[in-house]
Amino acid sequence: MGSKYIGVCPDTVARLETQAAGRYRSAKEADKAVKTALHQITGAFMTPDELKRARRLLAGSDAEPEQALRETLRLHASTRERLPNIGAFYEALLGPLNARVVLDLACGLNPLYLGSIGYAVRGVDISGGCVSLINDWAAARGWDVSAECRDLLCDPPLPEADAALAMKLLPVLEQQQKGAAMKLLERIPAPVVAVTFPLKTLGGRSVGMESHYSDWFEAEARAGFDILRRETLFGELCYIVRRRAG
Ligand SMILES: C[S@@+](CC[C@H](N)C(=O)[O-])C[C@H]1O[C@@H](n2cnc3c(N)ncnc32)[C@H](O)[C@@H]1O
Incomplete structure (x- = not known):
């Protein structure tokens, strides 16, 4: 390798x-x-060169932490796409949930933004580079944010939280193992889960993704989940779901 x-x-x-x-x-x-x-x-989603640049930004972040954070979030494809409207996006998605502790599944660099606005975050991702960057950044700023390098397909223990995020994740999991997405959702130890889908490919093309993902997810979720909200926020298809009791 x-x-x-x-x-x-x-x-x-x-x-x-x-x-x-x-x-x-x-x-x-x-x-x-x-x-x-x-x-x-x-x-x-994030190359080794981008990780190196993020490390340099963290090292120099004391002078202008907000600017350094913004530049760092630009280095992961998923946070880059959200960056122009990131404040309004999270206010609309998470504000109504009144969560304090958030479990961020396949977190990318998301926990850095959530930590900066006061959430306690427990992240999981297979990218050891993202994970160590999050932990070092959180330690430097004194945030209650931590991440672990774990594979969600290997059933790692998941910490309890007030809300969980599965953002732009389910298609990536299904690509690795058919049926894995709903299997994961069923074992999340949080009362509500925010599930989101990209509406453009990494190359920027829209290819009927909204109807494709909404038809698939709503059919899969119907048996075990209540869909509390569905909306498109700044080009991202978003659901808030709750597992039905029993
Ligand atoms: C499309 S990105 C989404 C990142 C983040 N959720 C966001 O929306 O900003 C997908 C992420 O899933 C991670 N990933 C892929 N497969 C995974 C797995 N089996 N377990 C944990 N993380 C995984 C990747 O490393 C990548 O950071």
Whole structure:
């Protein structure tokens, strides 16, 4: 495995290697398949160079912390897309939930923004680079924010929270293992979950994603969840759902 994926959760690499070993005859083909999968599920959102730039921003962040934070959030594709309206986005999505502690699943760099506006956050992601950046940034600012490098497909223990976030996550999980998205939602230890979907590809194309994701998610959620809210916020399809008792 090349140095590009050194920071990825070892469980994820092992899981993908086992899958590839069963599918490809040569070790070279299997290795290539693992690298492609790792790029699709994590590397495409934040590259090693972007992580290095984020580290430099953190190191110099004492002078202008807000500016450094904004520049850092620009280095992960998912927070970059939200950045122009990030305050209004979170006010609309999370404000009505009155949560103090938020569990952020496959968090990317989200916990940095949430920590800056006063939330306590417990993040999980397979990107060790994002996770250590979050922990170091939170320590430097004294925020109640921490993250763990864990693979959500390996059933890690999840801390209890007032609300959970599964933002732009479910399609990435389904791509890795069919059925994994709803399996995860069913075991989240929080009374409400904010689930969001991108409405554009990473390349910026809109290709009928709103109807595709809403048809899929609403059909999947119907049996076990109440959909408390559904809205499109600044180009992101958002749901607030609650697991039905029983
Ligand atoms: C589209 S990004 C979303 C990031 C963040 N939720 C947001 O909306 O800003 C998907 C994230 O999922 C993480 N990821 C992918 N597969 C994962 C898995 N099996 N377990 C935990 N995290 C995963 C990636 O590293 C990446 O940070």
